[in-house]
Amino acid sequence: MRVAKETVVAIEYTLKDDQGNIIDASGDRGPMEYLHGAQNIIPGLEQGVEGLVAGDTKSVLVPPQLGYGEYSDKLLQQVPLSAFGANTPQVGMRFHAETNLGMRVLTIKKIEGEEVTLDGNHELAGKTLHFDIKVVSVRAAELTELSHGHPHQAGGCCGGGCGSGEGSGGGCCSSEEGSEGGCCSSEQPAQKSEGGCGSGGCGCSH
Numbered sequence: 001m002r003v004a005k006e007t008v009v010a011i012e013y014t015l016k017d018d019q020g021n022i023i024d025a026s027g028d029r030g031p032m033e034y035l036h037g038a039q040n041i042i043p044g045l046e047q048g049v050e051g052l053v054a055g056d057t058k059s060v061l062v063p064p065q066l067g068y069g070e071y072s073d074k075l076l077q078q079v080p081l082s083a084f085g086a087n088t089p090q091v092g093m094r095f096h097a098e099t100n101l102g103m104r105v106l107t108i109k110k111i112e113g114e115e116v117t118l119d120g121n122h123e124l125a126g127k128t129l130h131f132d133i134k135v136v137s138v139r140a141a142e143l144t145e146l147s148h149g150h151p152h153q154a155g156g157c158c159g160g161g162c163g164s165g166e167g168s169g170g171g172c173c174s175s176e177e178g179s180e181g182g183c184c185s186s187e188q189p190a191q192k193s194e195g196g197c198g199s200g201g202c203g204c205s206h
C-alpha cells in the first residue's frame, strides 16, 4: 500500500539543521505514526512521504514555509516582570499562553530590568529542515481515526495529531485543559503542533 490520503503511516526519522546537527530523531521513542492528509505533521514532510511504501527511505528537504514558517518579529512582545507574579522568569523558559493569535507556546527571549521579551515563534521557525525518513508501515485508516483526525495506536489517542499550540481544531487535544501536563506535554518537532502527544488523558474514547 502506498502512502496516500486516509492511510496511517509510521515513519522513523532523523531531523537535522543546515549545519548537520541533529535536532530530533524518532530513535528510542519508536516510529512516529500519523494520519496522512490530516495535517498531523508539517506540510513539507507530508508531501515528501506521499506515494512511498513500507521499507522506503528518503531524504526530505523542508523549507521554512512548508515547515514551521518564517521567523517573525511580530511574534515578539514585551511584558512587565510583574506579570509573572510569584514566578521567577528565566531566559529560555517556555510556557503556553493565550495571545491575540490564540494559544501559543511562548519562549522567554530576554529579560532586561523590569521588561521581559516573549517570543511566540516556533523554535524551528525560519529553519530549513533536513529529514532522513524510513517508512515503517502503511495501512488504511479506520473510520474512527478519520473522524478524530489522528491514528489510534502506539501512544494512545494522541499518537499523531493534537494541536495544542496552533489550535488545530477538532482533535482530542484541542482543549486547554488537556495540555495541562496532560497529553500535549512532550516535544516532537516533526509534528505540526507545538506539543506531540502520547501520554493520554485527553478524553478521547477508543
Ligand SMILES: [Zn+2]
Binding pocket: 148, 150, 152, 157, 158, 172, 204, 205, 206
Ligand atoms: Zn482519538
